[in-house]
Amino acid sequence: MSRNGARIIVVDDDISVRRALSRLLISAGYQAQTFESVRDLLMNGELGRTACVIVDVRMPGPGGLELQEILSQVPVPIPIIFITGNPDVPTAVKAMKAGAVDFLSKPFSEEELFGAVERALALRSASTDQRRMAHRRR
Amino acid sequence: MMAETGNNRVQGWRPAATLLAVAVAYYVGAQLGFILRFPPTTPSVLWPPNSILTATLLLTPVRRWWLYLLAALPAHLAAELPVLPPLLVFGLFATNCAEALVAAAGLRWLSDAPTRFDTLPRMAVFVLVGALAAPFVSSFPDAALVTAIQGESYSFVWRTRFFSNVLASLTIVPAVVMAVRNGLPNLRAAAPHRHLEAGLLASGLFLASMGQFGNPSEFGLGLPAELSAPVAVLLPFLLWSAVRFGPGGLSVCLVATALLAVVAGTGESGIFVTQRAAEAVLSLQILLSTMAIPLMCLAAVIEERRQASEALATRLRLEEMLSRLSAAFVHLPSTEMHRALDEWLGRLGEHMGLDCVVIAEYSRTAADELVVRAWAPSEPVKPQTVACREVRWADDQLRQRQTIAVRDVGDLPPHAHAERLMFRLYGIRSCIVVPLEAGERVLGGLAVATTSADRALREPFSGWLRLVAEVFASALERTAMEDALRASEGMKSAILSSLSNGVAVLDSDGTIVAVSQSWTIEGATVGSNYVTAWRETARAGASHGSDAAAGIAAVLARERDSFAFEYTARDPTAERWYSMVVVPLNQPDGGAVISHTDVTERKRAEVNAQRSRQELAHFTRVSTMGALAASLAHELNQPLAAILSNAQAARRFLDAARPDLGEIRSILSDIVEDDKRAGKVIEGLRELLRKGETEVELLDLNALIRDVVKLLGSDALIRRVRMHLDVAAEPLIVAGDRIQLQQVVLNLLVNAMDAMADCPTEERVVSVQTELCDGQTARVSVQDAGPGILTGQHDLLFEPFYTTKPTGMGMGLSISRSIMEAHGGLIWATNNPARGATFSFAMPIRNGTAT
Known part of the structure; x- marks a missing residue:
C-alpha cells in the first residue's frame, strides 16, 4: 500500500474540521472521503477499500467508540485514529485498549496526523499480509 | 351591725312613746275639759282632746292614724266613764274622732303644707277647714247624742261645743304642731334676749289676764258694756306675740289667755257660779275665737314676710358668695387650682354654716377612683383617694347627673350601705350632693353636709349649690385641659429632642418654627426660610437644590401629599448622602414637617451589598463556567483544529509545482471563518465572565x-x-x-x-x-x-x-x-x-x- 492513493475516511460532525482534514490528507497524496456521522458512513461508505478511518470521539448519535466496536466485527480490522476536541483519559484508554492507532487532541499538527496515518497504513498492510499468508497456508 | 340594731330599737321605741304621749295628753285634756264645764250640762267651755287628736293626725302618717285613734280610746274611757253613761261615752268618742279626721284629712287634701302655718293661704285653709268646718260638722251628731241621752237643750249644747272646739282648735292645734315640729330646737337656738322678751310677754299677758278676769263679780257685772276693756288690755300683748313670735308664739299666748280667762271665769271652785257668768264666759269664748282668727292670719302674714326677707337675705348672701367664687376662679392658673379649691371649700363651709364641704373629682388617671377633698371646721383639707365601688350608690347618682338630697339618714336607700356608714361615722344629719358637670361629662361631685337637725339643708340651697358646682366644674375642666395641653407640649418637645434624625417644622411660608436637637442643617435655623435656603443652594450651583425647593413648596401648597428626596452633599472629608421627607402639617394654618436623615451609612452598605452580590454572581458564573470548561474547550478546539489543518494543507498545496490557487483561496476563507467562530466563542466566554455593573x-x-x-x-x-x-x-x-x-x-x-x-x-x-x-x-x-x-x-x-x-x-x-x-x-x-x-x-x- 503506497501512500499515494490510500483511501482514508474522515467522520466528524463539524464541517469545517471535515473540510480541513480532507484537504490536508489530499495535499499529502491520500484520497479522502468525509462523512458527517457514523450512521452516514455505515450507510454510504465503502469500508472494504478503506485504509483507515479518522473519527471524532463524540458526535450526535453514535460516536467513535461505537464505530470502533462495529469495525472490530469485520474480518479485516480497519485501523482507527480517534480525534477529539475534548480529550479525557478514560475515553483515550478505552479507545487504545480496543486497538486504536492513535488518539489525537484537536488541534493537532500535520506531523501528528500523518504519523498516525502512516502507522495505520502499516498496520493495515501487515494485517492484509497476515490474512494472505493464512489464506495461502490453508 | 351594732348601729343597725341600735337604730331598730330606737325606731321601735319611738312610736310606742308617741302613742303613750297621745293617750296621756288626751286624758289630761279631757280632765281639763271637764273642769271647764257648766255643771249641769255636758259640753265643756274649752275641750282640748279633739285638738290634740287633730294635731296628732296632722303630725303622723295616714297609715298609722288608726293606731293613734285607738291609743286615745283608753284615755277617753278613763276620763269619761266615771262621769257619763257608757253609751254617751262611746258616742262622744266617735264624734271626737270624726272631728279630728275631718280636720286632718281636709287639711292634708287642701293645704300644700298642712303642718305649717307660715303663710296666709296655709293659715286660711287651717282656719276654714281645721278650726271651723270640722267642729261645725261634728257638733251636729254630738249635740244630738247629748240631747237624746242627757235630755239637754240641743241648741245650747251645739253652740257650746262648737265654740269650745273652735277655740281649742285655733289655739291648741298650731301650738302643739309647731312645738312638736321644731319647738325645742328653736327654743334652744334662740338668743338670750329672745328668752327675756318671751318672759316679759308671758308675765305681761298673765298680769293683764288676771287683772281682767281675776274678779268674777266685777267681771260679771254689765259684761256687754265692759267687754271691750279686756280686749283692749289683751290685744297689745297678743299683737306683740303675733309680730315678734309668729303663729307659734301667738297660739301659745292664745291658749294661755283662753285658759286663764276660762279658769278665772269659773271662779275659785272651778264652777261657773251663775248662769249669767256662764253666758259671759260663752261670750268671751266667741270673742277670743273671733279675735284669734285675724290675729292668726296677721301672724301668718308677718311670718311669711319674715321668711321671705330671710330667704332674700340668704339669697343675696349666696349670690355674693357665688360672684366672689366665680371671680376667684375665672383667671386662676391651673397650677393654683387645687390650692384655691381647698381654700374655698373652707370659706363656703364657714359662710354657710356647714359642717362639712367635700369636692370629689373622678381621677384623671384611674376612671374608677375619686379624689376626695373634704373640709370640716378646723380641719385642713387633705386629698384622699376613694374607689368608686366603695360609694357605688352615690357614684351611680352622680354619673346619672342626679342631685342627691338627704334630709335624714333614713332617706338613704337600703343598698347605700357605705353612705349610711359615713353618715353615722361623721354624724351627718342632712346632706346635698350635686354633680360637677362639664358638657357631656361628669367630673365629680360637690357635697355639703350638716351634723345638726336644726340646720337641715333646704331645697333652694341645692339650686345654689348647683351654681357653685358649675363654677368648680368649669375650673376643674379648665385645669384638666391646661394640664393636658402642657403634657402634650411636653411630649412634643420630648419627641422632638429624642429624634435621631433632624426634624424641622415649617409654617405655611416655609419659615422654620421649630427644630429637633439633632437638626444641624447649616444655614437653616429657626426663623429662616427653608425653601429659600434650598433656592440659594440651587443658585450656588447644586443641581438638586431647585428640585428640593419645588418639592417642599408643593407640599406647603398642598399640591402634594408628601415629598421624598435623596441627595449628596460633600462635607470636608467625604461625600455624604441625605434623605429628606416632607409631609404636610395637619392643621388649619398649614405648614410642613421636614425629616432629614443622614443615610450615608445605609447607602454605603447598599453599595457594598450590591458589590458583593455582583461578586458572588460573578463567582457563580465562573464556577458554572468551570463546569462548562470541557464543553468550551471542545467548542474552541473545533475551529482551531480546522484552522491548523487548513493552514498546513495550504502550505502543502503551495509546495506543489502548480499550486491550485482556487483551492488555496477557499482554504484561506475557511480559515477566516473558523477564526471568527473561535473569536465568537471567546467573546461569549468573556462576556459571561465579565464582572460588572x-x-x-x-x-x-x-x-x-x-x-x-x-x-x-x-x-x-x-x-x-x-x-x-x-x-x-x-x-x-x-x-x-x-x-x-x-x-x-x-x-x-x-x-x-x-x-x-x-x-x-x-x-x-x-x-x-x-x-x-x-x-x-x-x-x-x-x-x-x-x-x-x-x-x-x-x-x-x-x-x-x-x-x-x-x-x-x-x-x-x-x-x-x-x-x-x-x-x-x-x-x-x-x-x-x-x-x-x-x-x-x-x-x-x-x-x-x-x-
Whole structure:
C-alpha cells in the first residue's frame, strides 16, 4: 500500500474540521472521503477499500467508540485514529485498549496526523499480509 | 351591725312613746275639759282632746292614724266613764274622732303644707277647714247624742261645743304642731334676749289676764258694756306675740289667755257660779275665737314676710358668695387650682354654716377612683383617694347627673350601705350632693353636709349649690385641659429632642418654627426660610437644590401629599448622602414637617451589598463556567483544529509545482471563518465572565435562550443529553441585563443536565420552552427527566447554600432568584407528572425591539 492513493475516511460532525482534514490528507497524496456521522458512513461508505478511518470521539448519535466496536466485527480490522476536541483519559484508554492507532487532541499538527496515518497504513498492510499468508497456508 | 340594731330599737321605741304621749295628753285634756264645764250640762267651755287628736293626725302618717285613734280610746274611757253613761261615752268618742279626721284629712287634701302655718293661704285653709268646718260638722251628731241621752237643750249644747272646739282648735292645734315640729330646737337656738322678751310677754299677758278676769263679780257685772276693756288690755300683748313670735308664739299666748280667762271665769271652785257668768264666759269664748282668727292670719302674714326677707337675705348672701367664687376662679392658673379649691371649700363651709364641704373629682388617671377633698371646721383639707365601688350608690347618682338630697339618714336607700356608714361615722344629719358637670361629662361631685337637725339643708340651697358646682366644674375642666395641653407640649418637645434624625417644622411660608436637637442643617435655623435656603443652594450651583425647593413648596401648597428626596452633599472629608421627607402639617394654618436623615451609612452598605452580590454572581458564573470548561474547550478546539489543518494543507498545496490557487483561496476563507467562530466563542466566554455593573437593555428572550443553548450544545453532546428547544413564535422582548439573564438560563440548563447524570442515555432530554402568557408575561420553562425535587424541599431550593450536588456551592438558584426579583420576575420549580422537574421563570414583556 503506497501512500499515494490510500483511501482514508474522515467522520466528524463539524464541517469545517471535515473540510480541513480532507484537504490536508489530499495535499499529502491520500484520497479522502468525509462523512458527517457514523450512521452516514455505515450507510454510504465503502469500508472494504478503506485504509483507515479518522473519527471524532463524540458526535450526535453514535460516536467513535461505537464505530470502533462495529469495525472490530469485520474480518479485516480497519485501523482507527480517534480525534477529539475534548480529550479525557478514560475515553483515550478505552479507545487504545480496543486497538486504536492513535488518539489525537484537536488541534493537532500535520506531523501528528500523518504519523498516525502512516502507522495505520502499516498496520493495515501487515494485517492484509497476515490474512494472505493464512489464506495461502490453508 | 351594732348601729343597725341600735337604730331598730330606737325606731321601735319611738312610736310606742308617741302613742303613750297621745293617750296621756288626751286624758289630761279631757280632765281639763271637764273642769271647764257648766255643771249641769255636758259640753265643756274649752275641750282640748279633739285638738290634740287633730294635731296628732296632722303630725303622723295616714297609715298609722288608726293606731293613734285607738291609743286615745283608753284615755277617753278613763276620763269619761266615771262621769257619763257608757253609751254617751262611746258616742262622744266617735264624734271626737270624726272631728279630728275631718280636720286632718281636709287639711292634708287642701293645704300644700298642712303642718305649717307660715303663710296666709296655709293659715286660711287651717282656719276654714281645721278650726271651723270640722267642729261645725261634728257638733251636729254630738249635740244630738247629748240631747237624746242627757235630755239637754240641743241648741245650747251645739253652740257650746262648737265654740269650745273652735277655740281649742285655733289655739291648741298650731301650738302643739309647731312645738312638736321644731319647738325645742328653736327654743334652744334662740338668743338670750329672745328668752327675756318671751318672759316679759308671758308675765305681761298673765298680769293683764288676771287683772281682767281675776274678779268674777266685777267681771260679771254689765259684761256687754265692759267687754271691750279686756280686749283692749289683751290685744297689745297678743299683737306683740303675733309680730315678734309668729303663729307659734301667738297660739301659745292664745291658749294661755283662753285658759286663764276660762279658769278665772269659773271662779275659785272651778264652777261657773251663775248662769249669767256662764253666758259671759260663752261670750268671751266667741270673742277670743273671733279675735284669734285675724290675729292668726296677721301672724301668718308677718311670718311669711319674715321668711321671705330671710330667704332674700340668704339669697343675696349666696349670690355674693357665688360672684366672689366665680371671680376667684375665672383667671386662676391651673397650677393654683387645687390650692384655691381647698381654700374655698373652707370659706363656703364657714359662710354657710356647714359642717362639712367635700369636692370629689373622678381621677384623671384611674376612671374608677375619686379624689376626695373634704373640709370640716378646723380641719385642713387633705386629698384622699376613694374607689368608686366603695360609694357605688352615690357614684351611680352622680354619673346619672342626679342631685342627691338627704334630709335624714333614713332617706338613704337600703343598698347605700357605705353612705349610711359615713353618715353615722361623721354624724351627718342632712346632706346635698350635686354633680360637677362639664358638657357631656361628669367630673365629680360637690357635697355639703350638716351634723345638726336644726340646720337641715333646704331645697333652694341645692339650686345654689348647683351654681357653685358649675363654677368648680368649669375650673376643674379648665385645669384638666391646661394640664393636658402642657403634657402634650411636653411630649412634643420630648419627641422632638429624642429624634435621631433632624426634624424641622415649617409654617405655611416655609419659615422654620421649630427644630429637633439633632437638626444641624447649616444655614437653616429657626426663623429662616427653608425653601429659600434650598433656592440659594440651587443658585450656588447644586443641581438638586431647585428640585428640593419645588418639592417642599408643593407640599406647603398642598399640591402634594408628601415629598421624598435623596441627595449628596460633600462635607470636608467625604461625600455624604441625605434623605429628606416632607409631609404636610395637619392643621388649619398649614405648614410642613421636614425629616432629614443622614443615610450615608445605609447607602454605603447598599453599595457594598450590591458589590458583593455582583461578586458572588460573578463567582457563580465562573464556577458554572468551570463546569462548562470541557464543553468550551471542545467548542474552541473545533475551529482551531480546522484552522491548523487548513493552514498546513495550504502550505502543502503551495509546495506543489502548480499550486491550485482556487483551492488555496477557499482554504484561506475557511480559515477566516473558523477564526471568527473561535473569536465568537471567546467573546461569549468573556462576556459571561465579565464582572460588572448591571446594564439594562431591551432584548429578545428567544434569541438569548438560543445563544445559551448553542453555547451548551457541545456540553450536552459530551453529557449525552438531547436538547429540545421550543420557542414562542413572537419575539419575547424584556428589559434586563443580558448577562444576568443568560446566567439564569445557563444555570437552569446545567442543573437540568446535572440532574440526569445517572439516567440512561436515551432518557437524557432537556426541553426548553418559551411562551407568551396573557400577553404581558414571558415564561421560560426548563424541563428535565431526572429524579425530580424531593418532597418538602421546594421552599429550600432557592435558599443560598442549598445543594444536592457533591461539589455544588448552592448559590446558583439563589442568585437566579435575586436576578429574577431584580427584573420584576419570578422563578419557581415544580415536579413533572411523570418524572423529573420543571424550573420556570417569568418576567414582564416590554414594548419595543431588542437592541
